[in-house]
Amino acid sequence: MTVKHHPDISTLMAFSAGTLDEPYTTVIATHLAMSEQGREIMHRLNAIGGALLESEPEAEIKEGAVDRLLGSLTGEGVQPLPHREPASVPAPLRPYLPLGLEGVRWKWTGPGVAAADLAVGKDGKSRLMLMRVAGGRSVPEHSHGGQELTLILRGAYRDRFGVFEVGDISDHDEDVEHQPIAEPGEDCICLVAVNAPLSFRSRLVRALQPLFGL
Amino acid sequence: MYAVAMSDQQSGQPLYPSEAINPNELLVRIAENQDRMALAELFNLFGPRVKSMMLKLGTSDALAEDLVQETFLSVWRKAALFSSQRGAASTWIFTIARNLRIDQLRRQSNKPYDDLAEMDLASDMPIGSFLVEQSQVIDRVAAALKNLSPEQQEVVRLSFIHDLPHAEIAVRVGIPLGTVKSRLRLAYERLRPMLEDLQ
Numbered sequence: 001m002t003v004k005h006h007p008d009i010s011t012l013m014a015f016s017a018g019t020l021d022e023p024y025t026t027v028i029a030t031h032l033a034m035s036e037q038g039r040e041i042m043h044r045l046n047a048i049g050g051a052l053l054e055s056e057p058e059a060e061i062k063e064g065a066v067d068r069l070l071g072s073l074t075g076e077g078v079q080p081l082p083h084r085e086p087a088s089v090p091a092p093l094r095p096y097l098p099l100g101l102e103g104v105r106w107k108w109t110g111p112g113v114a115a116a117d118l119a120v121g122k123d124g125k126s127r128l129m130l131m132r133v134a135g136g137r138s139v140p141e142h143s144h145g146g147q148e149l150t151l152i153l154r155g156a157y158r159d160r161f162g163v164f165e166v167g168d169i170s171d172h173d174e175d176v177e178h179q180p181i182a183e184p185g186e187d188c189i190c191l192v193a194v195n196a197p198l199s200f201r202s203r204l205v206r207a208l209q210p211l212f213g214l
Numbered sequence: 215m216y217a218v219a220m221s222d223q224q225s226g227q228p229l230y231p232s233e234a235i236n237p238n239e240l241l242v243r244i245a246e247n248q249d250r251m252a253l254a255e256l257f258n259l260f261g262p263r264v265k266s267m268m269l270k271l272g273t274s275d276a277l278a279e280d281l282v283q284e285t286f287l288s289v290w291r292k293a294a295l296f297s298s299q300r301g302a303a304s305t306w307i308f309t310i311a312r313n314l315r316i317d318q319l320r321r322q323s324n325k326p327y328d329d330l331a332e333m334d335l336a337s338d339m340p341i342g343s344f345l346v347e348q349s350q351v352i353d354r355v356a357a358a359l360k361n362l363s364p365e366q367q368e369v370v371r372l373s374f375i376h377d378l379p380h381a382e383i384a385v386r387v388g389i390p391l392g393t394v395k396s397r398l399r400l401a402y403e404r405l406r407p408m409l410e411d412l413q
Contacts, residue, residue, distance in 0.1 A: 008395070008399075009398070009399055009402050010380070010394075010395040010396075010398040010399055010402075013373065013398050013402065014373065014379065014380060016374075017312070017373040017374040017377070018312040018313070018315070018316050018327075018377065019373060019377055019378060019379045019380070020379070021379075025326055026326055029326030029327070029329065029330055030326075032330055033329070033330065039330065042330075043301060043412065044409040044410065044412050045402075045409070046301070046305050046308065046309050047301065047302065047305045047351070047352060047355050047409055047412055048355065048359070048370065048374060048405065048409075049305065049308035049309065049312065049374050050301070050302050050304035050305030050306070050307070050308045050352050050355075051304070051305075051352050051353075051355040051356035051359055052308070052356075052359065052370075052371070052374050052375055053260070053263055053264070053267065053304050053307065053308045053311075054263070054304045054352060054353075054356055055356050055359070055360075056263035056264075056266045056267055056375075057263075057266050058262035058263055058266065059262050059263075059265040059266040059269055059278070060262070061261050061262050061265060061279070061282070062279055065257070065261065065279065065282070065283070066254050066257055066258065066261075068283060069253070069254070069257055069283055069286050069287070070250055070253070070254060072283070072287060073250065073253075073287075073290060091329035091330075092326035092329045092330065173392070
């Protein structure tokens with residue numbers, strides 16, 4: 001698959017530094033699993049950490065630390081390369097979807113739109129969720145209180161930034177407004193990380209928001 | 215905080231003192247021959263630097279020591295994975311230390327970084343075919359990092375070394391979140407020519 005829409009480079013840098021919350025980490029990791037070009041960029045970004053590590057001052061290491069290390073190798077071989085079966089859900093997403101996309105328990109959130117929260121650790125303030133939009137249907141126009149990362153898992157949608165297809169990611173900051181419309185045909189399923197409730201333009205939708213869990 | 219971030223810019227001793235020990239070769243020796251002496255040498259090269267990074271996260275000395283031990287145990291176990299990857303040993307050790315601190319300090323419930331590391335394993339590339347030049351590329355990246363503007367260096371270090379999310383960097387430095395991101399983007403553009411030489 002050819003991915004056309006990539007995450008912002010600053011988002012990829014945060015992933016490489018290891019500072020993203022679990023939901024964002026999962027969306028980026030899943031995107032990278034689907035994008036060879038993305039993995040190539042990540043490979044390069046990691047070299048920033050490598051170069052910084054080389055420039056670190058040397059902290060004093062406890063005496064005998066090397067012996068302790070070699071001592072704990074007893075019986076510990078170098079692991080052989082792992083083999084993974086290909087699966088319908090990319091590896092980084094599998095722990096959240098043990099039953100695959102078919103096993104998701106959707107919650108109706110509006111005409112043609114359903115969502116499902118995925119369980120993440122409690123310490124973060126952000127959410128990881130799936131959204132399913134029926135072909136030709138739209139998500140009400142909204143902006144974000146924080147960063148919104150959306151990865152297309154199935155189908156496609158279109159908004160004022162273009163057409164987003166499987167593997168594509170949209171990386172929006174707060175104050176970006178958009179109204180995604182699923183392309184005609186199959187349902188569009190997206191993996192979304194958000195760190196604040198969406199803010200809808202329509203007062204009616206805003207009033208209903210708590211009901212729908214958005 | 216500004217002063218702290220700036221003060222750890224002075225670097226340690228040069229990594230490869232007199233005759234060049236190539237850390238990539240050490241890793242290959244571990245992967246192919248389970249060479250314990252190669253692991254000890256690698257530990258002497260990088261252990262103190264990994265510990266310095268861990269200490270900057272505010273861990274106690276004892277925990278930092280433990281994390282260094284864990285890092286090199288992982289290096290030992292996963293050395294076979296490195297040999298079919300590309301890039302410099304320091305980059306790989308950085309990612310191992312990063313994954314470990316995420317697991318240990320933040321206790322994330324899954325291992326997306328491990329999943330990705332296993333993804334690029336397809337290759338039939340002969341072990342050792344990519345060696346020497348990669349550590350030179352890293353040297354050039356390190357030099358370029360030192361030539362970034364102080365503002366750009368600060369956000370890069372706070373992110374990669376001090377492990378701060380962008381929103382927290384914004385608070386610490388006293389700039390808007392958008393400025394943190396734009397400084398990182400500019401830093402990337404400056405480093406890009408060097409990074410693109412990586413295999």
